[in-house]
């Protein structure tokens with residue numbers, strides 16, 4: 001979900017451009033969204049900060065007229081007999097209506113909602129069956145992913161899946177530096193290399209031909225945007241050639257260069273020169289928002305920790321038989337801030 005400040009900035013810009021002091025310069029704006037989904041991410045923020053960053057906390061919200069869509073098309077399109085029930089189960093999850101166990105604070109997922117698996121390897125086998133052969137099929141690859149709430153869980157899954165593909169591992173190390181010369185002595189290169197920053201490529205990027213990667217920056221919109229998934233075709237010393245596997249430009253080959261990236265939320269200025277990509281067989285639930293999948297795995301060994309994450313993860317597919325969940329005793333945490341839904 002967009003931060004309320006983005007919309008407030010658009011409001012000021014349109015007022016200025018159109019020299020019209022009415023809201024949005026007198027234009028009608030169509031917004032589409034679902035407050036059951038995740039709220040804007042506020043680094044190191046509390047739930048109150050997230051709620052405050054949401055559009056409902058902006059004075060602009062008083063001018064919004066809400067119209068509701070009533071059919072879950074992703075589910076409806078499956079023509080599955082469970083469609084009506086699955087749509088309702090998803091809504092109950094998103095609305096925080098699934099009963100919570102008073103002692104553990106967890107909900108129990110039912111057998112008619114998803115398919116349960118016991119280990120990470122079984123999860124991988126169900127979502128990416130016979131990956132050592134199927135990785136060459138882009139349509140097959142684009143329709144499946146494993147999701148987890150935290151980056152660390154995602155990294156572990158990605159390494160395991162990548163190891164199932166034959167071929168040499170190519171390592172690309174980033175060049176990390178401090179931009180302010182006065183700070184150089186305080187931040188040794190080894191420390192900079194060790195930084196794992198959300199939304200940033202790793203220092204030690206290890207890839208194989210056939211690996212699925214995700215672009216982390218808008219390199220060449222609309223073709224190469226933050227979130228575009230690709231399959232690696234050729235690994236050269238200074239360039240990665242890859243094939244886009246999702247969206248309108250699926251099937252096109254592109255070249256990705258190293259670019260300098262500067263994180264905005266660190267207390268010191270630091271620059272990482274690296275390919276702006278991450279492995280993407282598995283991805284975080286927040287990154288998966290907006291995607292439709294034919295088969296989705298969810299690793300809930302570490303519970304979801306923020307509003308709407310479980311709802312977003314489960315609603316990527318249209319039927320229960322396509323949803324594989326790894327969790328202990330079918331129990332997990334469903335975080336829903338009722339204030340975001342009021």
Ligand SMILES: Nc1ncnc2c1ncn2[C@@H]1O[C@H](COP(=O)(O)OP(=O)(O)OP(=O)(O)O)[C@@H](O)[C@H]1O
Nearest residue numbers: 034037072073074075077289290291292312315316
């Ligand atoms: N009116 C429609 N007729 C046919 N198919 C539709 C219609 N609306 C949506 N779909 C299909 O349903 C799926 C989900 O649509 P879309 O991604 O636009 O929904 P969304 O609200 O953005 O989902 P989410 O926010 O959960 O990611 C897509 O496959 C889309 O093509």
